Amino acid sequence: MARMGSAAGRNKSVKRSLGPLHAVIQQSKVLMVGAGGIGCELLKNLVLTGFGEVHIVDLDTIDLSNLNRQFLFGRQHIKKSKALVAKETASKFNPNVSLVAYHANIKDSQFNVEWFRGFDIVFNALDNLDARRHVNQMCLAANVPLVESGTTGFNGQVQVIAKGVTECYDCTTKPVPKSFPVCTIRSTPSQPIHCIVWAKSYLFNELFGASEDDSAEFDHSEDAENGITSCVAVKAQEIKNLRQEAAELKRIRETMGQPEFAENIFEKVFNKDIIRLAEMKDMWKTRKAPNPLSFKYISAEIEDKAVPTSDQKIWTLAENYLVFADSLDRLSKRILEDKKAGKDVILSFDKDDEDTLDFVAASANIRSHIFGIATQSKFDIKQMAGNIIPAIATTNAITAGLCVTQAFKVLKKKLSDARMVFLSMSGDRGLTTESLRPPNPSCQVCGVARLDFECDTKATTLEEFKEKVLQGVFGYSESISLIHEKLIYDEDYDDNLASSFAQLGIKDGSFLTVIDESDDDADRRVNFIFQIKERPQGESDTPFVTPTRFEIPKRPAQPPSLDSLVLTGKDHSSNGTIPSKDGEVSRKRKADDELTGDNEHEPHKKVKAANDVIVIDDGFIEID
Numbered sequence: 218m219a220r221m222g223s224a225a226g227r228n229k230s231v232k233r234s235l236g237p238l239h240a241v242i243q244q245s246k247v248l249m250v251g252a253g254g255i256g257c258e259l260l261k262n263l264v265l266t267g268f269g270e271v272h273i274v275d276l277d278t279i280d281l282s283n284l285n286r287q288f289l290f291g292r293q294h295i296k297k298s299k300a301l302v303a304k305e306t307a308s309k310f311n312p313n314v315s316l317v318a319y320h321a322n323i324k325d326s327q328f329n330v331e332w333f334r335g336f337d338i339v340f341n342a343l344d345n346l347d348a349r350r351h352v353n354q355m356c357l358a359a360n361v362p363l364v365e366s367g368t369t370g371f372n373g374q375v376q377v378i379a380k381g382v383t384e385c386y387d388c389t390t391k392p393v394p395k396s397f398p399v400c401t402i403r404s405t406p407s408q409p410i411h412c413i414v415w416a417k418s419y420l421f422n423e424l425f426g427a428s429e430d431d432s433a434e435f436d437h438s439e440d441a442e443n444g445i446t447s448c449v450a451v452k453a454q455e456i457k458n459l460r461q462e463a464a465e466l467k468r469i470r471e472t473m474g475q476p477e478f479a480e481n482i483f484e485k486v487f488n489k490d491i492i493r494l495a496e497m498k499d500m501w502k503t504r505k506a507p508n509p510l511s512f513k514y515i516s517a518e519i520e521d522k523a524v525p526t527s528d529q530k531i532w533t534l535a536e537n538y539l540v541f542a543d544s545l546d547r548l549s550k551r552i553l554e555d556k557k558a559g560k561d562v563i564l565s566f567d568k569d570d571e572d573t574l575d576f577v578a579a580s581a582n583i584r585s586h587i588f589g590i591a592t593q594s595k596f597d598i599k600q601m602a603g604n605i606i607p608a609i610a611t612t613n614a615i616t617a618g619l620c621v622t623q624a625f626k627v628l629k630k631k632l633s634d635a636r637m638v639f640l641s642m643s644g645d646r647g648l649t650t651e652s653l654r655p656p657n658p659s660c661q662v663c664g665v666a667r668l669d670f671e672c673d674t675k676a677t678t679l680e681e682f683k684e685k686v687l688q689g690v691f692g693y694s695e696s697i698s699l700i701h702e703k704l705i706y707d708e709d710y711d712d713n714l715a716s717s718f719a720q721l722g723i724k725d726g727s728f729l730t731v732i733d734e735s736d737d738d739a740d741r742r743v744n745f746i747f748q749i750k751e752r753p754q755g756e757s758d759t760p761f762v763t764p765t766r767f768e769i770p771k772r773p774a775q776p777p778s779l780d781s782l783v784l785t786g787k788d789h790s791s792n793g794t795i796p797s798k799d800g801e802v803s804r805k806r807k808a809d810d811e812l813t814g815d816n817e818h819e820p821h822k823k824v825k826a827a828n829d830v831i832v833i834d835d836g837f838i839e840i841d
């Protein structure tokens with residue numbers, strides 16, 4: 218008899234608890250994108266449950282700071298590929314599971330729609346909006362169900378996404394990461410975070426990296442926090458000066474490696490620039506003016522003190538200067554060595570790179586001191602600068618478990634039983650659920666028509682496509698725009714008509730979107746996405762397979778009420794309807810850094826039978 222602790226024993230008990238689903242799971246081929254906090258837990262679950270084939274994609278390497286929660290990795294794996302090590306460790310848990318690992322970005326072209334189609338289910342265990350959106354888009358195109366998940370601190374969320382049946386990741390708008398008005402950062406900071414952003418996105422970049430204009434954390438629009446007037450006043454007086462300051466800093470950058478480098482920077486950003494700022498009396502009518510610090514003063518303070526090492530203690534001003542000078546020295550050496558070796562000479566801030574963190578922590582604290590703002594420990598600055606809410610292993614573990622239980626419902630083809638699940642420490646219950654919502658008909662990502670378009674990309678011209686396919690088959694007027702990564706055609710821009718798809722960069726796996734620009738709102742159809750499939754050259758006399766016409770639905774003027782919709786999903790739903798969960802508590806959607814936000818979910822409405830039907834049929838949505 219197999220021991221329960223052994224792989225065979227475990228297999229037996231899993232079989233007993235899952236019943237007939239076990240065989241389905243054994244036959245399943247799944248994809249897991251991201252092998253970080255959630256990914257490590259999830260991979261362990263997938264392997265122990267006995268999923269037949271698991272593919273793992275992660276672009277990153279293992280960092281020391283991952284080890285407290287990403288338990289598939291050990292010290293010996295630092296700097297190695299997450300995907301490959303995760304595969305190696307997890308394969309020992311169950312020899313019956315076939316694991317395939319890719320150390321790659323999921324956005325790479327090798328992972329095309331065709332490749333996605335090969336999976337029964339996809340799991341996202343990612344940490345950023347961009348990759349999540351991409352996988353959402355690919356799963357919609359390939360018509361593969363997606364289990365999306367995210368965590369922040371004690372909060373977690375799991376959502377099942379099935380094309381045409383549930384809302385997709387982009388059916389609700391996601392908040393972009395918080396940005397700050399440029400004048401608050403550059404001239405009128407009032408909180409530690411303002412000084413941290415200044416150090417990280419302005420000073421650090423001006424000295425070691427790309428210029429501030431590239432930074433997403435600066436919001437050049439009006440100042441929401443300080444009020445428009447103050448910002449306009451600051452802008453009018455300041456804009457020229459700020460540019461001049463940046464130019465001066467660039468000149469100082471040229472003195473990198475010379476003994477007076479630290480002094481030059483200090484004198485400029487903490488003394489000269491502050492004196493000038495303090496002289497702008499209007500700005501300080503309602504705020505405390507900053508106090509400049511001279512290098513002479515600070516150098517008298519440090520005497521023979523040692524560079525502090527504690528990251529939990531709040532450093533004194535002198536200690537901040539010591540760390541400032543010391544980290545500046547370390548970073549300069551790296552830049553100069555790279556330069557000598559003919560390598561890239563740009564550094565970017567990374568919370569796990571001690572040199573960059575020390576520099577940002579010390580510079581931010583010195584600036585805080587000047588503006589009378591409380592200084593922070595390096596530990597706290599790391600959290601703020603890295604935009605991190607500490608990751609909690611237990612939250613990841615519970616969330617990963619929920620991903621698998623939701624996946625069971627998808628594999629059982631009982632999508633109507635699947636739930637949006639929220640994990641939270643606040644409130645009466647740790648776990649709450651909502652029924653899945655139907656797609657948002659106005660969604661630009663899933664509220665579209667789709668078609669696989671087989672063609673020889675070298676032989677198909679844009680003109681032929683427009684005339685024979687769009688106008689000839691689908692009856693479009695001249696009022697259309699065509700997008701492939703950027704605009705390639707509209708009524709006023711026909712320069713590309715003679716070009717072939719290949720010349721326009723349209724290749725196997727590309728998406729080509731048709732936007733109906735008809736004058737009459739009521740006539741406009743939803744966006745139409747052609748998924749390009751390369752046809753082997755010389756296989757046929759014609760450059761493409763002429764598609765069969767189908768009706769492309771009109772763009773909804775107003776999102777129709779859920780009360781009037783019935784959903785039927787190909788393969789997905791057992792009874793074609795999504796049950797209501799009236800009376801259930803509606804919760805704030807919470808997930809990880811990028812996902813976090815105020816996407817208030819409206820209470821669910823009852824879905825009942827009516828005449829309007831959304832039918833999902835071979836890659837397009839039809840509204841009868």
Ligand SMILES: Nc1ncnc2c1ncn2[C@@H]1O[C@H](COP(=O)(O)OP(=O)(O)OP(=O)(O)O)[C@@H](O)[C@H]1O
Pocket residue numbers: 250251252253254255256274275276277278282283299321322323324342343344345348608
């Ligand atoms: N485009 C992408 N393609 C493949 N993997 C990705 C992509 N974007 C993010 N990832 C991976 O998703 C995982 C997310 O895991 P997690 O949120 O735990 O982040 P982390 O970087 O390991 O931890 P932390 O950010 O807290 O230091 C990471 O391993 C990351 O490399």
Ligand SMILES: [Zn+2]
Pocket residue numbers: 384385386387388389656657660661662663664
């Ligand atoms: Zn959508």
